[in-house]
Amino acid sequence: MKQATTIDEVIQFLDEIIEKSKLEQSNLGLFATLYREVTVKVKEGIQDGSFQNGERMEKLDIIFANRYIKAYYQYKAKEKPSECWGFAFEQAEDFWPIVLQHLLLGINAHVNLDLGIASAQVSTIEDIESLKHDFDQINAILSNLVAGVEKCLIKIWPTLTIILKWTGKIDNFCIDFSMETARDGAWKFANEFVAVPENQREACTQLRDGRITEIARLVSNPGYFVSAVFKFIRLFERGTITQKIIDMQIIEQKNMECAVA
Numbered sequence: 001m002k003q004a005t006t007i008d009e010v011i012q013f014l015d016e017i018i019e020k021s022k023l024e025q026s027n028l029g030l031f032a033t034l035y036r037e038v039t040v041k042v043k044e045g046i047q048d049g050s051f052q053n054g055e056r057m058e059k060l061d062i063i064f065a066n067r068y069i070k071a072y073y074q075y076k077a078k079e080k081p082s083e084c085w086g087f088a089f090e091q092a093e094d095f096w097p098i099v100l101q102h103l104l105l106g107i108n109a110h111v112n113l114d115l116g117i118a119s120a121q122v123s124t125i126e127d128i129e130s131l132k133h134d135f136d137q138i139n140a141i142l143s144n145l146v147a148g149v150e151k152c153l154i155k156i157w158p159t160l161t162i163i164l165k166w167t168g169k170i171d172n173f174c175i176d177f178s179m180e181t182a183r184d185g186a187w188k189f190a191n192e193f194v195a196v197p198e199n200q201r202e203a204c205t206q207l208r209d210g211r212i213t214e215i216a217r218l219v220s221n222p223g224y225f226v227s228a229v230f231k232f233i234r235l236f237e238r239g240t241i242t243q244k245i246i247d248m249q250i251i252e253q254k255n256m257e258c259a260v261a
Contacts, residue, residue, distance in 0.1 A: 002073050003066045007043045007058060010065040011036060017072060018249075022242045027092035028072070029245045030099060031106030039065060041141045051134045056122055060131075060138070064118035068110055082205075084109040084212040091220055098234045099244060104219045111142060111182040112212045116189035117205065128194050132187070139183040 004010040014036040021029025042061050051057040071081035075089040088105035091097050123131050196204045221227060
């Protein structure tokens, strides 16, 4: 199973997933595109000293990313990844989920399950509190995912701005799945998981996985009204899957250029 040993290798794997997704017209490339930007920003943050412990943050980032990379290649090999990732990947093969849902399904699995586990794996019960600052820093970067979601959606379907203003329930859907809530839940889980004996961690992971999959099901089916609006949005999304991925790459590149400027 492919696994990265450096942040540069993480970026390389993400590039491979994105390019393969373009060739296959696969929605799996949507989350990978946003996640690549996050990884690049974490790398830059380590280089410019934004984190209190750059060495630990690099280790955390690699463990964190490898959980996604492993799940992706397990799914492609028709093996069984974690339940929440399996659900997210299966939804990528369905016509109806909109770009927003594909991205939130990836964020849900990666933050609500993977981030807490990765944080615990680079910590001990005694020193995990010292990770809090850098944990919040990486989540500040991850929060840009949510900010970038609307920009990507508006690019793909400009009329979305009208619908977002017209239907407060859509805004509530996004607020309910907030990065702040995910961050707090992931940190709480990290503190619980670090105290779990090694021989009980698999069972603890499976229990958490099941709970996060329930959130995924709500993202996939958020109720009659919101689902109906999403189906309407989906019918008018512009471009092929490959074009949507390319649009997102262009938007994220512009975001990075603005940040540098």
